[in-house]
Amino acid sequence: ETGVTQTPRHLVMGMTNKKSLKCEQHLGHNAMYWYKQSAKKPLELMFVYNFKEQTENNSVPSRFSPECPNSSHLFLHLHTLQPEDSALYLCASSPRTGFGETQYFGPGTRLLVL
Amino acid sequence: AQSVTQLDSQVPVFEEAPVELRCNYSSSVSVYLFWYVQYPNQGLQLLLKYLSGSTLVKGINGFEAEFNKSQTSFHLRKPSVHISDTAEYFCAVKNDYKLSFGAGTTVTVRA
Numbered sequence: 001e002t003g004v005t006q007t008p009r010h011l012v013m014g015m016t017n018k019k020s021l022k023c024e025q026h027l028g029h030n031a032m033y034w035y036k037q038s039a040k041k042p043l044e045l046m047f048v049y050n051f052k053e054q055t056e057n058n059s060v061p062s063r064f065s066p067e068c069p070n071s072s073h074l075f076l077h078l079h080t081l082q083p084e085d086s087a088l089y090l091c092a093s094s095p096r097t098g099f100g101e102t103q104y105f106g107p108g109t110r111l112l113v114l
Numbered sequence: 115a116q117s118v119t120q121l122d123s124q125v126p127v128f129e130e131a132p133v134e135l136r137c138n139y140s141s142s143v144s145v146y147l148f149w150y151v152q153y154p155n156q157g158l159q160l161l162l163k164y165l166s167g168s169t170l171v172k173g174i175n176g177f178e179a180e181f182n183k184s185q186t187s188f189h190l191r192k193p194s195v196h197i198s199d200t201a202e203y204f205c206a207v208k209n210d211y212k213l214s215f216g217a218g219t220t221v222t223v224r225a
Contacts, residue, residue: 004157006157040123040217041217042118042204042214042215042216042217042218043204043215045212045213045214056212090157090158092158097210098210100146100165100208102148102160102163103213104160105150105157105158105159106157107155107156107157108156108157
């Protein structure tokens, strides 16, 4: 499944580092999403972009900063993270943000904050 | 608001045995329902979805699920599992663009 790709697949960073996660979709979709998957917890929606415009910020701390330069690319810029931010970060895309649209997921970036 | 409850966090099962994963949801409006599977070290893959029509939905890899509106359930079944079905399974509910997930059920298939 190569419709949605994410890089890097693994990332270790210190609390004072700045890093970025990248997501790219090759499906011609117009909506993109960031999710956080922590151990033993349901997936948490973080951000939603529709046609490059942010339509949802699910009360995410400002140390996470998304960027969507076009409908195919989505970034998550990370700055001064905390150990509890360690998780699997999943990107997804869908044709639009409508009711019945299926979201397609990337493989995720596993982040460890030391 | 909507929520999803997956009633079993872990389900061990022997190869070629049937399996059922239970999912209940709550929502004040109509929703769409999904089951996703996550294999080790991979992202989520869509197994099946219910949008409308027949309440019995067939998906990939021999899985099927039945939507029961009166019981607000969407249980996933497979009549005979394989070792390769070892994975985590997520039930999800969608209202507008927001997809809400359950906590997941880990299925471990043993020979």
